[in-house]
Amino acid sequence: MKGYLASLLALLLFVGGCAAAxxxxxxxxxxxxNHGIRAIALQPIVFRDAGPNNYCERDIENQVRFHLARYLQAKGYExxxxxxxxRPHGAPPDPLADGTPANILRLSPAEADAVLVVWVEHYRQFGLCDMVRQPYLEMGATAALYSRAQGAEIWRHQTYVADxxxxGNPVPYVTHQLxxxxxxxxxxx
Structure with missing residues (x-):
């Protein structure tokens, strides 16, 4: 019995340590x-090339934005x-697509100290709309933060995630990791 309890305690400590990381x-x-940023406006995701199929992949943008908001809040930002x-097919170009600070800041709420824009430059999927055994999803994106006070970009990072x-469904993993x-x-x- 003591061995069982010791093993259980060790397992709980191990799992707890993994969960904290x-x-x-x-x-x-x-x-x-020094920029004094407290509130960040999170703009909609911009797909520069191909994007999700609105019929069966319509929630991918929302999942990425949900996780971005959670991580921004965990870092202490409002x-x-x-x-x-x-944006329907054939619509004029997204005003955020050009990445100019003037357009980005003009399209954000005045109470925001900064604006976060995410551009997805690479989007490829297979089998998300079909019943296939091994679907996959790849996304490559760039995030940029624009300061309202400076009127310029103050931070940028780029990444690529694939599953x-x-x-089953690779969307939860890819959107979270992205x-x-x-x-x-x-x-x-």
Whole structure:
């Protein structure tokens, strides 16, 4: 009985230690702190090339934004979600696609100290809309933070995430890891 309890305690300590390591490591930057950013406007995700199929992959953008908001809050920022209109096929180009600070800041709420924009430059999937044994999803994205006070970009990070091994749905893993890896280098508040 004592051996069982000792094994159970060791297992709980191991699992607890693994669970604590899933967050983002703290990032400190005194120069970044001088910007005084407290509230960040989170713009809709911009797909520069191909994007999700609106019929069967319509929630991918929302899942990425959900995880981005969670990680921004974990870093101590207030998050203001900016809702964008659905862009039908053949619509004019997204005003956020050009990446100019003037356009990005103009399309964000005035109470935001900064604006976070994520551009997905690479999106490839197989089998998300079909019943296939091994679907996959690849996403490559860049995140940029624009300061309202400076009127310029103050931080940028790029990442690539893919899942070829999920038996079932690779979307939860890829959307979670994409948001996590994009914000790894963003300094904490």
């Amino acid at each position: 899933t967050g983002l490591p703290p990032v400190r930057d005194a120069a970044f702190d 998050v203001l979600r900016v809702e964008g209109a659905t 070829y091994t999920s038996v 948001a996590r890896q994009l914000l790894l280098t963003l300094p904490d508040r």
